[in-house]
Amino acid sequence: MTQTVPGRHRAAAIARKVAGHVVRGLVMIWAVATISFVIIREIPGNPVLGQYESLIQKGMSPEQAERATAVLYGFLPTGNLWQQYVGYLGSLLHFDLGRSLSTPGVEVTTLIGHAARWTVLPVLAGTLLSFLLGVTMGVYAAIKRSGRLGDALALSGSLLHGVPVYVIGLLLTAIFATLWPIMPSGGPVDVEFVPGLNPGYIGSLVHHAVLPVVTYTLASYGGWILAMKSNVVAVLGDDFILAAELRGLRRGIVFRYLARNAILPLFTILALSIGMLFGGSIFIEQIFNYPGLGLLLVNSISSRDYALMGGTFLVITVGIVVANIVADLLYTVIDPRVRSGGAA
Amino acid sequence: MTAHTATPHAAARDMEAPGVRIRDLTVVYKTPAGELPAVRGVDLTLAPGTITGVVGESGSGKSTLALSLLNAVQPPGRIAAGSVEIDGLGDVLTLRGEDLRRARGREVGYVFQAAQNSLNPLKTIGKQLLDLGRSHDVEDPRALVRDARDLLARMGMDGARVLDSYQHELSGGMRQRVGIMLALVLNAKVVVLDEPTTALDMITQATILRIIREVHEERALTTLVITHDVGAVAEVADDLAVMYGGRVVEHGPVTEVLGDARHPYTRGLIRAIPRLTGDLSLARALPGRPPTLGTLPAQGCVFRERCERRMDICETDDPAAVTHDGRTVACHATGRPLELVGREELV
Ligand SMILES: Nc1ncnc2c1ncn2[C@@H]1O[C@H](COP(=O)(O)OP(=O)(O)OP(=O)(O)O)[C@@H](O)[C@H]1O
Ligand SMILES: [Mg+2]
Numbered sequence: 001m002t003q004t005v006p007g008r009h010r011a012a013a014i015a016r017k018v019a020g021h022v023v024r025g026l027v028m029i030w031a032v033a034t035i036s037f038v039i040i041r042e043i044p045g046n047p048v049l050g051q052y053e054s055l056i057q058k059g060m061s062p063e064q065a066e067r068a069t070a071v072l073y074g075f076l077p078t079g080n081l082w083q084q085y086v087g088y089l090g091s092l093l094h095f096d097l098g099r100s101l102s103t104p105g106v107e108v109t110t111l112i113g114h115a116a117r118w119t120v121l122p123v124l125a126g127t128l129l130s131f132l133l134g135v136t137m138g139v140y141a142a143i144k145r146s147g148r149l150g151d152a153l154a155l156s157g158s159l160l161h162g163v164p165v166y167v168i169g170l171l172l173t174a175i176f177a178t179l180w181p182i183m184p185s186g187g188p189v190d191v192e193f194v195p196g197l198n199p200g201y202i203g204s205l206v207h208h209a210v211l212p213v214v215t216y217t218l219a220s221y222g223g224w225i226l227a228m229k230s231n232v233v234a235v236l237g238d239d240f241i242l243a244a245e246l247r248g249l250r251r252g253i254v255f256r257y258l259a260r261n262a263i264l265p266l267f268t269i270l271a272l273s274i275g276m277l278f279g280g281s282i283f284i285e286q287i288f289n290y291p292g293l294g295l296l297l298v299n300s301i302s303s304r305d306y307a308l309m310g311g312t313f314l315v316i317t318v319g320i321v322v323a324n325i326v327a328d329l330l331y332t333v334i335d336p337r338v339r340s341g342g343a344a
Numbered sequence: 345m346t347a348h349t350a351t352p353h354a355a356a357r358d359m360e361a362p363g364v365r366i367r368d369l370t371v372v373y374k375t376p377a378g379e380l381p382a383v384r385g386v387d388l389t390l391a392p393g394t395i396t397g398v399v400g401e402s403g404s405g406k407s408t409l410a411l412s413l414l415n416a417v418q419p420p421g422r423i424a425a426g427s428v429e430i431d432g433l434g435d436v437l438t439l440r441g442e443d444l445r446r447a448r449g450r451e452v453g454y455v456f457q458a459a460q461n462s463l464n465p466l467k468t469i470g471k472q473l474l475d476l477g478r479s480h481d482v483e484d485p486r487a488l489v490r491d492a493r494d495l496l497a498r499m500g501m502d503g504a505r506v507l508d509s510y511q512h513e514l515s516g517g518m519r520q521r522v523g524i525m526l527a528l529v530l531n532a533k534v535v536v537l538d539e540p541t542t543a544l545d546m547i548t549q550a551t552i553l554r555i556i557r558e559v560h561e562e563r564a565l566t567t568l569v570i571t572h573d574v575g576a577v578a579e580v581a582d583d584l585a586v587m588y589g590g591r592v593v594e595h596g597p598v599t600e601v602l603g604d605a606r607h608p609y610t611r612g613l614i615r616a617i618p619r620l621t622g623d624l625s626l627a628r629a630l631p632g633r634p635p636t637l638g639t640l641p642a643q644g645c646v647f648r649e650r651c652e653r654r655m656d657i658c659e660t661d662d663p664a665a666v667t668h669d670g671r672t673v674a675c676h677a678t679g680r681p682l683e684l685v686g687r688e689e690l691v
Binding site: 245 | 456463
């Protein structure tokens with residue numbers, strides 16, 4: 001008999017896959033780090049050297065100025081390119097991204113840490129919501145595809161898919177914060193509440209998060225419903241669904257066969273979608289004045305806070321890399337054809 | 345269930361295999377040129393406890409006929425007329441919803457033509473077997489698994505291992521045998537096999553057909569086997585139905601139909617097989633092509649374009665199927681009992 005041996009190789013195959021992803025991810029992070037190093041150093045007016053010189057002008061000794069600048073950017077302002085580069089990578093390895101200029105003296109990692117929660121949680125919530133909603137509606141649109149409701153659902157998907165995320169955000173604020181003000185117009189939370197686990201504070205947090213999360217949800221909902229609809233239609237035409245019906249399988253079971261087979265390919269675009277939402281956070285957080293990574297990046301650019309800019313960029317890259325690995329692992333766990341070593 | 349009996353037919357009748365009566369069945373497919381019949385006015389009786397073979401060229405309507413037995417013709421197809429009576433079940437074509445679902449699999453086992461693709465790629469065979477059991481309220485899943493393993497072992501496979509496998513870990517032939525197992529494992533009394541052995545080599549093919557025959561006899565089934573292989577069907581079937589252009593043109597006991605074919609199409613089909621005529625030089629391909637839905641003549645005999653016995657009446661009148669001495673033939677030239685008397689001279 002010519003079966004491949006399942007089971008035993010699965011763990012090894014998964015481990016190999018993860019290792020491959022980690023290596024690729026590290027290369028990508030390294031590339032982004034290098035690019036941000038080059039930008040910081042080579043941008044017209046060389047901010048590092050500029051900082052160093054302005055400190056000297058303010059009356060610092062060259063050694064003091066050099067150290068102060070190194071703290072800011074993670075590498076010495078003088079010395080040759082190679083030494084600076086090695087110094088920069090070395091401090092990265094210690095998770096030292098330098099210090100912020102615009103918020104003087106605060107470490108970039110601290111700022112990013114504070115900002116990250118305002119981006120990661122809404123993005124994940126939006127992804128989850130749009131995935132669930134889009135998949136459910138996609139199945140519905142596929143099954144009712146010859147009816148008016150199916151058409152309407154598919155149309156809603158196409159329309160939303162084509163609308164840029166900032167337009168969705170602006171429309172939502174215009175409607176729910178201006179025309180019909182039931183939602184706060186911006187900010188993460190009302191200032192009158194004491195931070196902590198009290199109902200007032202948490203309620204206010206949720207209230208402020210609604211519009212951003214809804215925006216993230218609507219931004220990717222269109223993609224999910226369209227992809228799911230076409231997957232379901234494709235699987236409906238597969239022989240094994242008809243065969244399952246001819247064997248008299250319960251409708252619920254046939255539906256599960258259908259749904260699982262149709263959802264599976266979506267995991268390959270899950271990472272892409274999360275990455276897109278991270279990118280969208282730049283617009284969405286500006287619209288809702290939400291203090292996340294996107295806003296941090298925009299502010300760092302406008303205040304020429306290069307260390308902060310590079311650091312934020314790097315962290316967003318890491319986020320996308322991690323999302324990629326997680327999405328691919330999910331796919332691997334669910335699809336037996338991949339799980340058994342890619343012979344499919 | 346009692347094991348083998350010396351006279352399988354007697355045994356089958358004792359345990360009362362169900363009879364199947366297809367009456368005046370017409371199935372149409374919606375095409376750009378309107379609704380066209382893939383099966384037209386078919387009468388076919390499957391005697392209880394027999395295996396009926398169905399042969400005919402590609403596109404003659406065999407699968408469409410088989411799907412009708414489960415009331416499972418898929419859009420753009422539609423059963424336009426007729427009835428399919430199965431003993432103990434009634435007219436399948438009137439079954440709806442849960443009644444229909446329960447009949448499928450439990451009362452009528454079906455091996456899909458594309459049996460290699462009849463499995464869910466994301467679940468092991470064993471889990472799909474349990475889904476089947478659950479769908480039909482099988483009380484003892486362990487007995488079900490045991491039966492499945494036995495059936496797989498009889499078909500030459502390591503049952504436990506196959507049940508633990510995913511579809512992609514099995515070869516095309518193995519998948520086909522899994523499909524056969526799933527059609528038999530619930531003890532359905534009527535079994536329909538649509539080209540069950542196409543992905544198998546000649547030797548395995550013969551083995552599988554023999555096993556189908558064995559199981560058929562042990563369990564007193566009524567079985568319909570569709571195949572392109574007239575030689576193979578001769579060894580396994582009791583009766584043979586020949587389809588052409590959506591019509592059953594000849595039907596009768598397999599030895600008689602093959603040994604003394606009456607319809608010109610059946611004769612052409614047999615002449616095209618060297619194995620049956622015994623002499624390679626005598627094997628002669630049937631001239632012309634089988635009709636497709638679009639090229640079926642609107643009136644007259646469907647076979648007349650390729651027929652060596654064509655007469656004027658064949659252009660205008662569709663020959664009715666006439667039954668005589670247990671043999672059914674639909675042909676103006678050779679089908680009528682009166683003419684059968686002088687048939688030797690006509691040949
Ligand atoms: N979904 C469909 N839409 C339109 N026409 C169809 C469809 N399915 C089958 N047909 C037509 O119906 C006729 C009978 O098809 P069917 O599949 O029953 O033939 P068959 O005898 O099983 O052929 P094969 O030996 O190739 O399996 C053919 O002419 C075919 O083109
Ligand atoms: Mg067929």
